[in-house]
Structure formats: structure tokens, C-alpha cells
Amino acid sequence: MKARLETRLEIDLNALKHNFEVIQNQLKPQTKIMGVVKAFAYGSDSVVISKTLQDFGVSYLAVAYIEEGVRLRKANISCPILIFYPQLEEISELIQFNLTPSVYSFHFLKSLHQFLKFKNIKNFPIHLKINTGMNRLGFDKNQFDEVKTCLSDRHTLKLTGIFSHLVASGMPEEKDFTWQQIQDFKTAVKTFETYAHQDLLTHLCNSSGILNYAEAEMDMVRAGIALYGYGNHPKEHKMLQPVSSLKTPIAQLRWIQKGESVGYDRKYIAPEKRHIATLPLGYADGISRLYGNGNAVVKIHEKLAPIVGNVCMDTMMVDVTNMSCREGDEVLIFGKNHSAIDFDFKHLSIPYELITRVSQRVSRVVIPLNK
Numbered sequence: 111m112k113a114r115l116e117t118r119l120e121i122d123l124n125a126l127k128h129n130f131e132v133i134q135n136q137l138k139p140q141t142k143i144m145g146v147v148k149a150f151a152y153g154s155d156s157v158v159i160s161k162t163l164q165d166f167g168v169s170y171l172a173v174a175y176i177e178e179g180v181r182l183r184k185a186n187i188s189c190p191i192l193i194f195y196p197q198l199e200e201i202s203e204l205i206q207f208n209l210t211p212s213v214y215s216f217h218f219l220k221s222l223h224q225f226l227k228f229k230n231i232k233n234f235p236i237h238l239k240i241n242t243g244m245n246r247l248g249f250d251k252n253q254f255d256e257v258k259t260c261l262s263d264r265h266t267l268k269l270t271g272i273f274s275h276l277v278a279s280g281m282p283e284e285k286d287f288t289w290q291q292i293q294d295f296k297t298a299v300k301t302f303e304t305y306a307h308q309d310l311l312t313h314l315c316n317s318s319g320i321l322n323y324a325e326a327e328m329d330m331v332r333a334g335i336a337l338y339g340y341g342n343h344p345k346e347h348k349m350l351q352p353v354s355s356l357k358t359p360i361a362q363l364r365w366i367q368k369g370e371s372v373g374y375d376r377k378y379i380a381p382e383k384r385h386i387a388t389l390p391l392g393y394a395d396g397i398s399r400l401y402g403n404g405n406a407v408v409k410i411h412e413k414l415a416p417i418v419g420n421v422c423m424d425t426m427m428v429d430v431t432n433m434s435c436r437e438g439d440e441v442l443i444f445g446k447n448h449s450a451i452d453f454d455f456k457h458l459s460i461p462y463e464l465i466t467r468v469s470q471r472v473s474r475v476v477i478p479l480n481k
Contacts (some may be wrong), residue, residue, distance in 0.1 A: 117358040120475040125351035142169035146334035178198040183207040214239035214247040237271035242291040271311035280318030280342025340461040351379040355445020373419025385431040396467035409448040
């Protein structure tokens, strides 16, 4: 499907470089960086972002699913790729495309081992996922002995890495919980390094962990949302630059009189004469209906315009009564100088959700690195 050109998502590689350098400057020189590029690189373009990060020197890339890793390999990306949530139906592609699985459950571990034995594949590298409090995926402490038993065939499975995930590293009030996670992970590392008789590649810190817990760097950090310009706390946001800017033109302008309504279900009734702009962007493009009826603001000529009425599938309307604008003028939904946080000023969601929801029918336009 050919994307629409008038509504576009600009991907600024200069902002990506800035954010990468902010992260890099937080780390010890020897600490490796894993660039997380799942979900189309947080709604942008996973191939473009991955190639750029590879050029920047990341040690690893990470995606959620095997098919995402395959897409990167087919784009000639050679960097090691970790798959967070590999599916059994696609195990053969792990081998074919040289992808490293996160092993997080006995069901997957035993099935992977069985498949590798059947194919007579030796020394297949895996990273072990440890649950230290997220309670989403990973092995619990009381399962470690059974995990070691399952890993006893050292000729088939090669344990090369171990990791966990911080729950609330961007929340100062949860510092005690985070420190307990760090200690529990270090205990797990010691357990499995002793078992493996070798050092393992360890990684624990996510974006907020990188910015707030230098003591938990381990061998590698996983940079996700921070690469794309957002953190989990206001002090983190100030250090970073949004990579993606969602823009669209004004499709039509009209004046409505007091008592007239805008959009489906007449959710907005004009309290007085108002100037309304219709934008060719709706919930099919990623702007949730949550943001209708004054719950979000866009930027036009450096002024803010609230969304009025319900967001439609392909369009939405904003109030431009107090500004000078014309049909065809550019509207910034969110991005540079008007972040996803500024757009969602009532905090109905989080930047992660907003930026990853931009649909594939929106054109992606890459702003290259400055020479």
C-alpha cells in the first residue's frame, strides 16, 4: 500500500544521534549498548533506525518477535539480534537468520532443545530471561535448579547471556524495589555463571535504568524509549529529543455559529462563533478517540489548538478561532518542539503508546544525518 504523502511521520536521524550520545555519555566506555527496535522501532522505521544504530556502533539490536528480526536480516543488517518473545512456530527461522532467542519458559526451552537435537545443531546461543519482579516473563529463583538441569546438554544449547527487566526505574519513589531487583539479578548472574563456568553477557538496565542507576550497568544496557526521545520522568525528557514528528496539513476551514455541533454524536457544541479546521488524520492513523473533545492539543504556527468533537477514522477537527491559518498550512500533531507529552497534556496514555500507534498508511520521511 502506498502511504499518503500529505500526512507524514518525519524521522530525524540527528535527534537519534543526539539521544544515542546522551545514553553513551551516561555509560562506562566498555559498556555495550543494545538498541531496541521492536514495533517498527517504536513506530518509526525499524530498518532505517537499525542501520543507523549499527553505524553508531551498537553491540546488539533487539526486537519482540522473530518476524521482526527476519525483516532486519533481509535488509542486510548483520548486527547480533536478540528476540525477546520468540514463538515456537518460527524456531527454524531463528537458525536460518542467525537470531538469538530469549529463553523465558520451560515450554520454550524444552521445545527449542528438542528442535536443535533433531536438526543436529550444536552450540546454539541463548540469553536466559530472569524474573526479578516484573512477573511477566522469565524464570523465578525457585526454578533455577530445574533450568540448570534443562541446560545440561551443553553441546546443543550454549548459554551466552542473562538478563532481567526493571519495573519502575523511572520512579524515584520505587527506588527500594529497584535496588532489590538489582541485587536479585546479581544473585542470578552469580548462580548461572558458576554453573556455566564462564562469564555471561549480562544486561538489566532499560532507558530509565541507564539514566538513573549507573551501578546497574552490567555488561550491556538496553536502550529503548530514550533512543526515540522520551523517558519516564520529566528530568529524563529534558535530556532527549523526539525522533518522530507527526505532521499533516489543514484540509478545510469553516466557521460555525453558536449552538452548532462538530463531529459524530454532536459531542462538541459551539459556545459561540468558532473557526474549525479539519485535519486528514484520524484513529486509523493512530490518534485514539481518547484524544477528542479537548483532551489533546496540536500546534499550528507555534500556537496550540485543541481537538474538538470525536476523532473520526480518517479525520479530526481542531479549534483555530484565535489564530491565523489557511487551508494547506502545516499542523504538528507531536514531535520536535511539541512532544507526545505536550500533545497528551492530560496524560491519558504514555509516549510509548502514542508513538507506536502511528499506522503504516502514514508516510515515513527520513531526515538524514547532517554532514
